[in-house]
Amino acid sequence: MEDLLVTENPLLLPLNKEKTAYDGFLCVQDRDFRIRVLLPSDLQLKRARLHCCWQLRHLLREYELIVRQRLQQSAQLSTFLLELKTIVEVCMKSRAGSFAIPPPQYYSQLISEMETLGWDKIIFLDTNIQTLKLKAEDSSGRQHTLSIKLKSKQIKYSQYWLTEEDHVTGSTQNQENIRVSQHPAEAPECSADLPVPLNLTWTPQSSLELLHSQFLLLLESLAEFWDVLDEIDQKTWILEPEKPSRSDTVRRVAIGSNVSIRVEVDPRHPKMLPECCLLGAEHVVAPLRNKLNANMHMWNPDSSVFTNLQDVLEIEFPSPTSHEKSSFSIECGICYSYRLGTAIPDQVCNDPRCGQPFHQACLYEWLRVLPSSRKSFSLMFGECPYCSKPITVKMVTQAV
DSSP states (O other): OHHHHHHHOTTEEESSTTOOEEEEEEEETTEEEEEEEEOOTTOOGGGOEEEEOHHHHHHTTTSHHHHHHHHHHOSSHHHHHHHHHHHHHHHHHHTOSOBOOOOHHHHHHHHHHHHHHOGGGEEEEOTTSOEEEEEEEOTTOOEEEEEEEOOEEEEEEOOOEEOTTOOEESOOOSOEEEEEEOTTTSOOEEEOSOSSOOOOOOOTTOOHHHHHHHHHHHHHHTHHHHHHHHHHHHHSOEEESSSOOTTOOEEEEEEETTEEEEEEOOTTSTTSOOEEEEEEOHHHHHHHHHHHHHHGGGOOTTSOHHHHHHHHHTOOOOOTTTSOGGGTOOOOTTTOOSOBTTBOOOEEOOOTTTOOEEOHHHHHHHHHTOTTOEEETTEEEEEOTTTOOEEEEEOOOOOO
């Protein structure tokens, strides 16, 4: 058995003649872990003590009970070490890509920051305490989420032997790459569902509370923008996007059957005249376009965008309280569906007696195979599949 112990563990050596203490390295998958085994005078493993480096201790933290059981039940030290290697191999396979355990001071500081911020503001925290999600509420009661990923960098480390007092002694060999947290020295990566860039300031003296406070100030600066879009969402039928997010600045609003207006609101100047594009058959769109151009001078920055649009266009938008959305969700005349991926029918036959809508991609593919169709620059000219009147569509850009 002694020969097997030496053969299988050549880097683990006895410290005394009685062979009640062993010190060295446990070699697993080309990695060396510092360990020390202390045996009682009768060499029984039931009362043996196992000490290991912090890397191995971290690796085995979920297998501690199994290791204790094997230590109690193994008859020989060589048998136990063989089983320990198997357990370590399993751990290493399940933890591909190592992340160094930060020092206790890191956790103490981070927990202190979270307590100062308030635990009620933390809605997510990963097991490595590297990714957090904080909730925030603006003055209108809208809920927002700030995602924070603490920075880490890749460094080379060496296997050290740590005593129970965590004093470092021993070899500096067996280096490998691991990731080490850089908080608070480096600014974390922050993201949120916003219509503007998320620019938050950070210094090594900054904290999570400071990030949250800056985020709240940014939310308040965008409150008027969201008020404008919320009113449009509540009082009109939105054709696109199907499920608007807080970062969306564009709404396609239904005006009538096969006619709509695309409105893009400036987040920094939400009450100003937005960029507008009328969509639909030309005989329906032309009168609305003329009104928009003629009445632009009537735009009142003190009124809401919704009210201004109705005044300038001289219309009343169909609302969810007075109209069904099915009145505006007319299927494509080629594929017989309303949505094609994220697209809705936005190409309409200009003949007033037809007015059939089509998806741009469907109409393009239909016209492309007809010998009577012709191309000119980025346009495809052909005949409406329903009434055979002239119809035009922009060529669909092919993804590379």
